Amino acid sequence: MTTSTINRPQINAKIVHFGKLLKGVIAEEFDANVDHLDDPQDFKRYLDQQSLLTLPDIILIEVDDNKNCFDQIKEIKKNPLLQGLIIVLLGIKEDRNWRKKALELKVNDYYTYPFPLEDFCERLNFLVKFKLIKPKLMELAQKTDVEYQLPWTKRAFDLIASGFALLFLMPLFVIVAILIRLESKGKVIYKSKRVGAGYKIFDFYKFRSMRSDADKMLKDMADLNQYANNDENKTGKSAFVKFKDDPRITKLGGFLRKTSIDELPQLINVFIGDMSLVGNRPLPLYEAEQLTTNEWSTRFLGPAGLTGLWQISKRGQKDMSERERKELDNFYADNYSILLDLKIILKTIPALIQKEKV
Incomplete structure (x- = not known):
């Protein structure tokens, strides 16, 4: 194992990445189980084929050169099976309108590249951990409220x-x-x-x-x-x-x-x-x-x-x-x-x- 491999940021999650511009960065820099897709129909087909046992933890969607971005998010949010997935948007250029739309659609986060890779991994790991913690806290709340x-x-x-x-x-x-x-x-x-x-x-x-x-x-x-x-x-x-x-x-x-x-x-x-x-x-x-x-x-x-x-x-x-x-x-x-x-x-x-x- 090389030094560069040891130092690669680690994400303890299964990830699907949609887009072309940052595919090389994601594939080269992150030590994670990532499926890369760049065709809208393949991406839709991929999500349609998922079951409770095969669902990814995180969906990374590129905004630039992706006119279907926000429609894709809406479709994911409408699907009961996919509603709990963590959605993070990635951009190359900063755009306030895109951020506003992302906020309205309640995505989990929005990053503009370049960004610190270690911080990005830490954020993704936290989102995965919080996804596991929140139901437990809500369950405790129901038990204690009475x-x-x-x-x-x-x-x-x-x-x-x-x-x-x-x-x-x-x-x-x-x-x-x-x-x-x-x-x-x-x-x-x-x-x-x-x-x-x-x-x-x-x-x-x-x-x-x-x-x-x-x-x-x-x-x-x-x-x-x-x-x-x-x-x-x-x-x-x-x-x-x-x-x-x-x-x-x-x-x-x-x-x-x-x-x-x-x-x-x-x-x-x-x-x-x-x-x-x-x-x-x-x-x-x-x-x-x-x-x-x-x-x-x-x-x-x-x-x-x-x-x-x-x-x-x-x-x-x-x-x-x-x-x-x-x-x-x-x-x-x-x-x-x-x-x-x-x-x-x-x-x-x-x-x-x-x-x-x-």
Whole structure:
């Protein structure tokens, strides 16, 4: 085996690629099971012949020189057997109209060549993994939903408090949005998928405090994860991800985080009912998937929150272990009450100014 073969990016999936322009790149650079097709009729015939046992995991479709591109996507989306397939579009030239159409058709991603091959492979592998994770999370949500109900008194308090807070803070929201756009390109609000009470998945809002390429930098920073490097964690893998002196954070972002202003858009999540003012922090999908055992799943039987026990007790401290954080989450889920919430809210303000950049 040659060095070039060893270093080729690996994709753990079966792929079908349609197009001519990037056929050589895909065939030469990727170590994966790829079927290449460049005739529309052959591509249609290929998909028509698939069964549950032979379906590919990913479909790569080139946009350039492919007038049938978006019709092909529509046909795939209409077929019940093919609806769950991962669809990624590839282009040679950037075209806003194409991207807009791709967004409307809800494809999984859109890449314009040239792009970092390792990043592309990492993205495809994540999409495949998420495809497997999501049904499991949804199944957990169905099982847990019956057991978890937010008390109406807590919901009423959340609705009134968050509504007044959003009205009062609106001028600050406008100022922060302008400053973020002046400092760096990208969206003002960062939106990510989070898992809250009862394993429910929702869009989680924050003011963007990182560079626009922050997600791409994550893979090179594993050794900086506080939880992975904790003495209790012998494997190097952790359910939680937290960095000290995170290099992805912008100058303005550092201030927003230090003052917790970046968290304020979550008041919208509270207002619409995704989460509560006080509760356990909603987790990213990859973290929540690791907390489905009986020992730690208790945290999802309590409300997700803007602030909680973790924020007021050990936030930013070096001796904060992963186990301690899990135990705090479980304790709150078992013991939350209006009185406890009021105590946490009163102690939250002093805890907002962090001593460490985490």
